[in-house]
Amino acid sequence: MTSTPSTVLGAAPPAQEHTTRQERIRALRDSAYRIRMHALNMGEVQGQGYIGQALGVADVLAVVYKDVLDHRPDEPDWPERDRLLLSIGHYAIALYAALAEAGVLDTEELATYGSDDSRLPMSGMATYTPGMEISGGSLGHGLGIATGMALGLRYRGSDARVYNLLSDGELDEGSTWEAALACAHHRLDNVTAIVDVNALQADGPTAGVLRTEPVTAKWEAFGWHAIRVDGNDVDALVTAFDSLREHRGSPSVLICDTKVGRGVPMLETREKAHFMRVEEHEWQIAREQLTQNHEAGRADGPDGRSDATEGKGPAA
């Protein structure tokens, strides 16, 4: 751990009824900001890690944990909860940040990230962490588990929903597509897959590792209801999840185009972004850039887009 002072964020404000959509969006952008800040603080504990992914997926997780999931933060095993399965174990840093924002974990515990005896290991482990539904480091298994869980919930007569957050790298896995077939075969409309298309994998850009585009058309061909959005546009995410909630008759997938390092310009352009090395003196600069970026977005207008920098538009 370094001696650089970190920005300590307390627990998120209690959930409120938002009187307008504008307030709802603004509160979610604030949540995404806190998730990013938590991720930077955890990253600093190790000096490196999957920071870029956490910054990229923060808007998606803010909307999921604060607006979409029906869950009880103080009772993570509530049988009727909606489940979010993180099949990308290396994104655990992002999920811990979101679980703290959601009130499932105490913010102070985040400082133990990746340390011996911590409940927050660097790769997600269901047996260690409250709110971590599966151990997901071996890629490509989340959707199969989601399918089985959703079938079980249906047989039980439960209204709970199952979400699987997967990465574009997991679209390289045959097991993902087998599960997609089975899930559509059983018409499991209690399943929503969320694909983080950050266009990156461990070995480089997704387009160079294994071409998966057109992603939307592939899911549709497998019998899924598919929507594609800019995954760093909170407003668009809220609209998409609201619409998916109404869908019946087939599983749904939300394909989210996200930007690695989003919200911290210095990290948005970093080479070797899959596993980022951030120098000791850079963490404080990263936090300052994040805060500046967030405040610029807030000041941007009444419906204040969270992004001071331009987002990627949805791809075809």
Ligand SMILES: Cc1ncc(C[n+]2csc(CCOP(=O)(O)OP(=O)(O)O)c2C)c(N)n1
């Ligand atoms: C079955 C399996 N194969 C390979 C790996 C090694 N691996 C870990 S992360 C990763 C990259 C996967 O792509 P993605 O999740 O899109 O990468 P990111 O966006 O995080 O850079 C790989 C191949 C693994 N964990 N599991």
Ligand SMILES: [Mg+2]
């Ligand atoms: Mg990726």
